Amino acid sequence: MIAETVCSAVSAAGLGIAVVTAYRKRFLAAARLVAYSLVPLGLVMTGAVEWVAETAFSPTAWAGFGVLGVAWLLFMTTRAVERRTGGTRKERRAAKAAARREAVAPAASAPSLGQAETRPATRSATKPKSRAAESGDDFSDIEAILKKHGI
DSSP: OHHHHHHHHHHHHHHHHHHHHHHTTOHHHHHHHHHHHHHHHHHHHHTHHHHHHHHHTOHHHHHHHHHHHHHHHHHHHHHHHHHHHTSSHHHHHHHHHHHHHTSSOGGGGSOHHHHHHHSOSOSTTSOOOOHHHHHHHHHHHHHHHHHHTTO
16 A cells, blocks of 8 residues: 555656656656656556565565576576587587597598608708798698687
8 A cells, every 4th residue: 555655656746847847848858757757657557566565575476486586597507508518419419420420530541651652762852841831731720620610
């Protein structure tokens, strides 16, 4: 009962301020004040104030809000974990199978000792690579890895 009285008083005060503002030829601000001051009156008329007053002093309602909070927290935690681990079980299995297929590089199956005999004996004929060229190759490898993972 007191909440309805307070809301009605706030609405009446807001409407009074809106009349003074309109008298000063500030009609846009006055219309905005009327809108704000009609909100508490509308809440009283719909019964929302009574519902909030009953809910605020009900331990069962607060326990219900607590249960909803725990449910929301669990939902958000599981979503975060799912995004971090890579999705559903089926998606993780598919990723694991793809990793197995790509685990061995195609050039790794060739024996390394057999290629040494076919190389020229002197290395001075080829121009040595500079440090910048090698780092450029490293960056291309890194870029390929990042593109592979969608980053």
